[in-house]
Amino acid sequence: MSSAEQLFFLLRGEYLWLFCLLSAVLGAVVGSFLGVVIERLPLMLNHQPGEPELSLALPRSHCSQCLHPLYWWENIPIASWLALRGRCSQCHSAIPARLLWIEVTTALLFCLMAILIPSPERLLAAWILVGFLLALSLIDWWHMLLPDALTQPLLWLGLLINAGSGAVKLSDAVYGAVAGYLCLWLLYWLFRGLTGKEGLGYGDFKLLAALGAWLGWQALPFLCLIAGLSGMFIGVWKIWRSGKQMPFPFGPCLSISGAILFIFYNSHIYL
Numbered sequence: 293m294s295s296a297e298q299l300f301f302l303l304r305g306e307y308l309w310l311f312c313l314l315s316a317v318l319g320a321v322v323g324s325f326l327g328v329v330i331e332r333l334p335l336m337l338n339h340q341p342g343e344p345e346l347s348l349a350l351p352r353s354h355c356s357q358c359l360h361p362l363y364w365w366e367n368i369p370i371a372s373w374l375a376l377r378g379r380c381s382q383c384h385s386a387i388p389a390r391l392l393w394i395e396v397t398t399a400l401l402f403c404l405m406a407i408l409i410p411s412p413e414r415l416l417a418a419w420i421l422v423g424f425l426l427a428l429s430l431i432d433w434w435h436m437l438l439p440d441a442l443t444q445p446l447l448w449l450g451l452l453i454n455a456g457s458g459a460v461k462l463s464d465a466v467y468g469a470v471a472g473y474l475c476l477w478l479l480y481w482l483f484r485g486l487t488g489k490e491g492l493g494y495g496d497f498k499l500l501a502a503l504g505a506w507l508g509w510q511a512l513p514f515l516c517l518i519a520g521l522s523g524m525f526i527g528v529w530k531i532w533r534s535g536k537q538m539p540f541p542f543g544p545c546l547s548i549s550g551a552i553l554f555i556f557y558n559s560h561i562y563l
């Protein structure tokens with residue numbers, strides 16, 4: 293056993309509260325980065341010639357109103373937002389609360405997974421998967437978009453992890469990726485043939501392919517079932533709120549389903 297693994301088992305076994313706290317701090321830092329990805333990636337994809345250059349790193353984090361670059365103490369996940377009471381230190385305009393909620397949600401999810409998953413490699417894989425799924429869900433929710441820049445690396449990572457120490461046989465992961473793509477692709481054309489409408493987007497096929505690569509083809513029926521049920525729940529909630537049927541993104545439903553199944557398959561309940 294390597295010294296990193298020994299430290300993992302010592303911390304998780306003897307000092308679970310400290311392990312949870314460290315996981316939550318890591319989650320908050322990752323959540324802060326996810327906030328940048330969620331804000332900037334759709335703008336980067338819609339970048340028009342002549343507009344100022346934009347990347348995940350540049351320009352530095354700044355206030356969207358007065359444009360002052362944030363000092364280090366204004367950039368501490370969760371703590372800075374609370375200390376500044378959600379307002380810019382210079383012009384006092386509101387800092388979007390969604391940035392705080394992304395950091396808090398990521399911190400809580402990282403902490404929950406640290407409690408549930410007893411293997412260091414699987415826990416690291418779960419943190420990576422949930423980070424990607426959170427970014428994809430929120431971008432899809434706000435922009436109806438599942439960027440290839442996230443779905444494609446997610447698929448390759450799933451295959452790579454299962455080629456190494458993952459829980460799924462590599463051949464099952466490859467069949468999962470192909471079958472995941474094909475089943476939604478078929479559903480898309482069937483629905484389009486029957487109704488003349490587009491019920492799903494190509495991003496959904498790629499996301500289910502990625503989840504198939506992470507979970508293997510055997511998980512696909514459960515994945516589709518949980519995603520379909522959460523889609524029905526969101527659809528009914530939307531009708532209840534607005535009084536009419538409205539299109540909504542399917543990416544968050546697939547993501548919720550994928551995260552639940554990955555955590556379930558890798559948690560000590562199942563091992």
Ligand SMILES: [Zn+2]
Nearest residue numbers: 355358380383
């Ligand atoms: Zn400002």
